[in-house]
Amino acid sequence: MPEVSVIIPVYNVEAYIERCARSLFEQTLQNMEFIFVDDCSTDRSITLLKKVIEDYPQRKKQIHIWSLERNSGPSVARNMGLSMASGEYIIFCDSDDWVEREMYDKLYTCASRYHADICYCDFYMVCQDGIMRMESVAYVNDKVELLKRYLAEGLTVMWNMLVKRDVYLQHKLKYPDDIVYCEDFWLSVRLMYFSNKIIKVCEPLYYYNRLNQSSLLMKPMKRTFTDELHAVLDTIKFFSERGDIDLYNKELSWRILKVKQDMVLHPDEYQDFLTIYPNSHAYILSCPKFFCNKKIKIMMWMLVHKMGWIISVINYIRNLYHKVGIIPV
Structure with a gap:
């Protein structure tokens, strides 16, 4: 069993895929698997990815590339990755972002040491003004208080959160297929709710790229409003049903x-x-x-x-x- 499965949805990121892939294949953690899901890219993303793979023969057996039959959005792509993942822990990476070489080693080591279901970290935000260090939700050893803080945070994401695969399996969790914006909020809140132990590595290990003008987040539209409203109302229903x-x-x-x-x-x-x-x-x-x-x-x-x-x-x-x-x- 791989210690960590990394799921990477890919869609028209030819300008960024090489940097992302190299940062993944150069991880200090050795026992990993990398699951790339091509969401019907129309550019050279997958061609460039395959070229990068040739530079890392020791990783070849750990790398899997799957393709969707039609363009379906990041949630469907990530769910395909979830269905294929076999690692003890699972984490996502956006294909226009990149990570520190020791990211998954540090997260996995910390999660294992404390028998945690989730281990998360801080990150860097890459924007026009430069690279800014960003702090994820401040850690507290009380799950209710930690989840309250998380809900009160502006940014709720999945790419800095290493999650034990058993949490997904036991509670039949996956991304909602009908939400393409605010989907990380929908899923991460439920994962935290069902987790018994959550821990944090207080160190920025992920580079969140805001320079990609084709990213969904860079395109304000009516869909973002309806999806976010759906995600939050559905989460209110989730907590209400559980009292x-x-x-x-x-x-x-x-x-x-x-x-x-x-x-x-x-x-x-x-x-x-x-x-x-x-x-x-x-x-x-x-x-x-x-x-x-x-x-x-x-x-x-x-x-x-x-x-x-x-x-x-x-x-x-x-x-x-x-x-x-x-x-x-």
């Missing part, structure tokens, strides 16, 4: 407020705002500023307290400003 909603209601409410905040800018969406998880309205003023800014929170509070007409006037004036090219303070 634990009261433990996490505040943090989940902040998440819902983040998703539906733009509704207060459109009068025809006021009623949708008021009817989508109204329990969240009690937490408007406490919502963190990186989810909702102060102006939006005041407008949400006014709408909930039947002052929608004032918001409509504010939005009318705001639109007039924009028409003449003036940005109100």
Whole structure:
């Protein structure tokens, strides 16, 4: 059995795949498997990947390349990888990112030492301004408190989280096929909920590449709103069905407020705002500023307290400003 399975969905990343693959094949951890899932790339991604593989003959038997029959999105690609993985632990890597040479060695060693179901780490964010060190959710040895902190974080991802395969198998967990944005949030919350022991390596080991202009995250669209709303509402249902909603209601409410905040800018969406998880309205003023800014929170509070007409006037004036090219303070 491999100690770690790395699942890498691939779609049109010819500019990045070589750096990603080399960082994986040069890992100090030897007993691994690498599962690349081609989501019907139309560029030279797989050709370049195969060329890189030739430089690592010692890894050849550990590398598997699978192809989807049609372009289906990252969730379906990752689920195919999950179905093929045989490692003791599983982790994902995006094919436009890269990792430190000792990443999986350090995560696996830590997870094994503490008999953890999950071991996660900090990361670097690569953007136009350079490379910034980012801290993942601060660790605390209390799973409820740790999960509350995780829900209250802005970024919830899977690529810095090494997870024991048994957790996936025992609870029949996989990515939701119908969500292409916020899918990591949907899955990671459930993995943390079902895990008995979670530990952290307080060191940045993953490079999250924000320079890829073709990435889904770089393309704001209506689908991102509907997917994020679906993911959070489905997670609220998940906790409600298990009788634990009261433990996490505040943090989940902040998440819902983040998703539906733009509704207060459109009068025809006021009623949708008021009817989508109204329990969240009690937490408007406490919502963190990186989810909702102060102006939006005041407008949400006014709408909930039947002052929608004032918001409509504010939005009318705001639109007039924009028409003449003036940005109100």
